[in-house]
Amino acid sequence: MIPEIGQIALILALGIAVIQAFFPLAGAQLGIRSWVNVARPAANLQLLFMLIAFGSLMYAFIDFDFSVKYVATNSNSKLPTIYRISAVWGGHEGSLLLWATILAVWSFAVSLFSRSIPDVMVARVLGVLGLVSIGFLAFTLLTSNPFERIPMQADGHDLNPLLQDFGLAVHPPMLYMGYVGLVVPFAFAIAAMLGGRLDAAWARWSRPWTNIAWLFLTIGISLGSWWAYYELGWGGWWFWDPVENASFMPWLVATALMHSLAVTEKRGAFKAWTVLLAIFAFSLSLLGTFLVRSGVLTSVHAFASDPTRGVFILGFLALVIGGSLALFAARGKSIRSYVSFDLLSRESALLLNNVLLVVVTFMVLLGTIYPIIHNAFGWGNLSVGKPYFDLFFVILTVPLAIGLGAGQLLRWKRDTVTNLFSKVRTALIISVVAGVAATALLMPNFTFSAALGIGLGVWIVCTTGKAIREQLKARSFTSIPRGFWGMAFAHIGVAFFAVGITLTSVYSIEKDIRLAPGESYELGGFNFAFDKINTISGPNYSGNRGTITITRDEFETVLHPEKRTYFSSSMPMTEAGIDAGFTRDLFVALGEPLGDGAWAVRLYHKPFIRWIWLGTIIMALGGFLAATDKRYLRMASRARRQRRQAAVTVGATA
Amino acid sequence: MNPKRKQRLILISAMVIGVVVAVSLILLALNENINHYFDPTQVVAGEAPQDHTFRIGGMVVEGSVEREIGELQVRFGLTDYQKTVTVTYDGILPDLFREGQGVVALGKLQGEVFVAEEVLAKHDENYMPPEVAASLKKNPPQAAN
Numbered sequence: 001m002i003p004e005i006g007q008i009a010l011i012l013a014l015g016i017a018v019i020q021a022f023f024p025l026a027g028a029q030l031g032i033r034s035w036v037n038v039a040r041p042a043a044n045l046q047l048l049f050m051l052i053a054f055g056s057l058m059y060a061f062i063d064f065d066f067s068v069k070y071v072a073t074n075s076n077s078k079l080p081t082i083y084r085i086s087a088v089w090g091g092h093e094g095s096l097l098l099w100a101t102i103l104a105v106w107s108f109a110v111s112l113f114s115r116s117i118p119d120v121m122v123a124r125v126l127g128v129l130g131l132v133s134i135g136f137l138a139f140t141l142l143t144s145n146p147f148e149r150i151p152m153q154a155d156g157h158d159l160n161p162l163l164q165d166f167g168l169a170v171h172p173p174m175l176y177m178g179y180v181g182l183v184v185p186f187a188f189a190i191a192a193m194l195g196g197r198l199d200a201a202w203a204r205w206s207r208p209w210t211n212i213a214w215l216f217l218t219i220g221i222s223l224g225s226w227w228a229y230y231e232l233g234w235g236g237w238w239f240w241d242p243v244e245n246a247s248f249m250p251w252l253v254a255t256a257l258m259h260s261l262a263v264t265e266k267r268g269a270f271k272a273w274t275v276l277l278a279i280f281a282f283s284l285s286l287l288g289t290f291l292v293r294s295g296v297l298t299s300v301h302a303f304a305s306d307p308t309r310g311v312f313i314l315g316f317l318a319l320v321i322g323g324s325l326a327l328f329a330a331r332g333k334s335i336r337s338y339v340s341f342d343l344l345s346r347e348s349a350l351l352l353n354n355v356l357l358v359v360v361t362f363m364v365l366l367g368t369i370y371p372i373i374h375n376a377f378g379w380g381n382l383s384v385g386k387p388y389f390d391l392f393f394v395i396l397t398v399p400l401a402i403g404l405g406a407g408q409l410l411r412w413k414r415d416t417v418t419n420l421f422s423k424v425r426t427a428l429i430i431s432v433v434a435g436v437a438a439t440a441l442l443m444p445n446f447t448f449s450a451a452l453g454i455g456l457g458v459w460i461v462c463t464t465g466k467a468i469r470e471q472l473k474a475r476s477f478t479s480i481p482r483g484f485w486g487m488a489f490a491h492i493g494v495a496f497f498a499v500g501i502t503l504t505s506v507y508s509i510e511k512d513i514r515l516a517p518g519e520s521y522e523l524g525g526f527n528f529a530f531d532k533i534n535t536i537s538g539p540n541y542s543g544n545r546g547t548i549t550i551t552r553d554e555f556e557t558v559l560h561p562e563k564r565t566y567f568s569s570s571m572p573m574t575e576a577g578i579d580a581g582f583t584r585d586l587f588v589a590l591g592e593p594l595g596d597g598a599w600a601v602r603l604y605h606k607p608f609i610r611w612i613w614l615g616t617i618i619m620a621l622g623g624f625l626a627a628t629d630k631r632y633l634r635m636a637s638r639a640r641r642q643r644r645q646a647a648v649t650v651g652a653t654a
Numbered sequence: 655m656n657p658k659r660k661q662r663l664i665l666i667s668a669m670v671i672g673v674v675v676a677v678s679l680i681l682l683a684l685n686e687n688i689n690h691y692f693d694p695t696q697v698v699a700g701e702a703p704q705d706h707t708f709r710i711g712g713m714v715v716e717g718s719v720e721r722e723i724g725e726l727q728v729r730f731g732l733t734d735y736q737k738t739v740t741v742t743y744d745g746i747l748p749d750l751f752r753e754g755q756g757v758v759a760l761g762k763l764q765g766e767v768f769v770a771e772e773v774l775a776k777h778d779e780n781y782m783p784p785e786v787a788a789s790l791k792k793n794p795p796q797a798a799n
Contacts, residue, residue, distance in 0.1 A: 381691030388687035512745040591746030595723040
């Protein structure tokens, strides 16, 4: 019964999406007030039905309803409750339902927090969101219905053991909040083009939404990276896998968009460019969905899949990109910016930021889809190696980091070389000295790339510090706007991130080795002693659990890596043992038994790897600070006041 | 030509040159870092290069996985049900590696033996790498096994 309620709610949600798309958009274009007013209630109703549908599926999981095909495939009577809940988005159908539900959440949020925006604009935004919603709900209902029934099964097949983990329980919702969140700036851009009004106000409305979507995307990607690190047992944190790239590309463009929106709001420049970035950010998140869901690529994430799904998303993608670019071409003339700036100015620095980020995106996109193109032309199968990505990423991000430091000290419109140099001189000296000295004195051996990485990190921190001091010249500490703090935090996050990546990739030591109980091995100055191995049993698995004692001088820690076999799928799983630290991680994973009581064991010493995720957390915090800047609240309260005044005037004249 | 137009022309040419240089660099790097894919039949036929990194895919032959007692190095046969290539690997195999399953290995051919640097099996146990599926379609599994 409950699954049927979910099914009906899903169909109703599709119906409402049609209403939410048609009436507000048509009403705004034709000037029909009552149609415009449909937007908000439709968005609210859509959320209600999506929550009913989502709740029904969740109920089916908690209630062990194995007559629902999706539940029977992705769950099992022995699965703990928390993973029965996360299993809702553990497969294809449920992921799409989550996508559509989150889209409804965003639409609702827009309808709730848009009091300061003219109703016609809100109607257009919600209308565009409705259009996207139609696409995804139709996709879900036609190709991947999560509520499909089958004859009652005695037991379910079980959730993929890799997904039975806390990190992966929260990774998809976070990532989807970000992916789907990019639809909001996209909808604002389309709405603004439809209304022919691309001004500073439009940029101001889009900025907090872009920041929040970006912040979720940042958290989602880094959760995925963290999960891959501890759960896959490979000890890596980023593989340039097509699916990782699929989430990284929208992030890069969203980062560019945040910066270009700043220019559009403050200076009225880059208007057309900003609109294009908003379109591409969302298109890339659709492309990501296509890559993940169609199985066109060889990827660790590739799931057994159905080609019609790929065709549907590809068609949808073509419609979105084609439609919005056609609109852009039609309105292109009216969105010119008439603002000039000098070669050395804050605008130029942000332009450089944008160009570099877009080139990085292009490089990643090319590397990701090159195998598809190659194969499509019948030139054979190939894959693009990690060295390609690593090389270009480094070449392009070094100038990005240097420009980041200098850019935040540049003035808008016009600046001079002497002025800039006097501001950055100290930072420049400190970062060169610190980079060389820290590498020479604190690291195992001197390498140029380590010195460069540390130097860039210090450079970003010093220039950010200088920017804070510049702010303090003009105002008191407490009156520095939050938007500025957002920028400062995000940039300091980049510094941590850069240092973390560099030191991890330069100084990590990895070793696959044969160890028998009682034997030990020395790695990175630590002694890894393999004490013993026991058999263990969990709720839905059995396995082996090793005990490895790691010592170095006074330091001692005991790790318990596990090898599990899940009953339902007889699929072995590696649970790594990790001793996490601020300056290094020690990582131990079990391979397979080699006979004679010996095991294949993987030992890693990874310096500063935590800084990578620490950096992303600080970046996300920056995004949060920027999105909650007071002026957005002030904007809302001003609008409320105006409305009240208008109501009073209307009352007086009546 | 007025100075403003001249300036713009210089700017545009600079950008075009920049883009051309960047794209050719990217393509060059791409070409150096791509790994071609061969199936066991092609490798046995000598179509794959010696001492050059490429990928090979197929099914792990049942009963072929062998390892000296207490040694890390493992050796197994990879087949597309036509021809079989011996693969060696010195490291920890992925969790989903099993006899009778599809895998993709990255490495170099040394003589008759493929020395793998990396062996990939997939997250999803029902999943078959598309390349392996394609070569199996080309050479349907017959009584070969």
